[in-house]
Amino acid sequence: MFETEPALSKSERTRARISEAATASFIERGYADTTMRMIAETAGVSVGNAYYYFPSKNHLVQDLYERVQREHALAVRPLLDAERALVDRLRAVFETGLSTLAPYERSAPGFLAAMIAPDSPINPLSADSAPAREITVGLFREAVDGAQHRLPSDIAERLPDALFVVYLALVLRWTYDESAHHAGTARMLDAGLRLLSVALPFVRVPGVHATARELLTLVAEVRS
């Protein structure tokens, strides 16, 4: 056992080095201009070795998605521990999500072009992206389930998956945002959450309830 552990740890360190080299290149050169060869060189491993850990550049993107979402989860934790109101908890998930994306501001348009096609394996709504997506959906679920709210249970159940699609729309808007510190996106999120706050109690009105459930179900089902 003692003999194999350092070997495993070396393997983990190599994997992490490749992963870091990929992220650095995605940030500096962008998605399209990053190659497995460059990543291997920066990480100081052979190209074959890089492919052993990550069968394609897109596997490295998925690895990045998961890492970013684990950071998102860490960033939102203290806020979810402190806030009880539903809209404040949702605000916490949205805002920390956008903050976590800050290092990718310049590379975002290139990623967007590569991920937007419905058949792209790095589309956040694709089957391949399920592990990263489940982290984010899990944060929205925690925000909803741990909140003091009076939402009907069928609405509360559907919210997290629908909010993930809304989150992607917000990230799309963020990618287009040229205002300093993405102030335009922040103000849009804020105004949207204030309207949600006013609208939420009406979800219990019978006619509204059924239509809201239908709309949430349809939004939650959007997949690439």
Place this chain on the structure above:
Amino acid sequence: MFETEPALSKSERTRARISEAATASFIERGYADTTMRMIAETAGVSVGNAYYYFPSKNHLVQDLYERVQREHALAVRPLLDAERALVDRLRAVFETGLSTLAPYERSAPGFLAAMIAPDSPINPLSADSAPAREITVGLFREAVDGAQHRLPSDIAERLPDALFVVYLALVLRWTYDESAHHAGTARMLDAGLRLLSVALPFVRVPGVHATARELLTLVAEVRS
């Protein structure tokens, strides 16, 4: 005068032939695999002549956008003449817009990848796309201005530009829709319009009014 008219008309016919050849190729081969050379060949003109009429492939895309939006305007006309209720008029603009896109169903994902980057000249929110965009925004403006509604004027003013951004989001969802006859998108639009119907009267409530105006302004300002 009589001598020049046939010449102008020949020029117009050549332009239309190039334009039709481009559309046929965009539909068959997709955006990425279409070249000016192919278009010129199909249209029976020299490559130089094709470039004389359309300085780049992207000019042909803008030409297509404008043509599709003029078709959209023609398709919605009888409905705007018949419907008076705001939500019914908006429904007419959204639904005829999606119908007009039907021939581009298969080529839509490729177009999406080419147009989504904020700096793409064929981004529907770009300066280059203003002529086509203004047709669509004009339809939403006509739907709002010709409706029997009791919206505050500052809300009514901001609606058309904001609705254009909502329309693009709907077209994005349509591009992802694999259900037969895009039934998923149609149901989402329908549920969204029914909720809008319920929500609209509340726009006159003072706290809601200011926040709704703010959100509409922020959405309307989104540009690439």
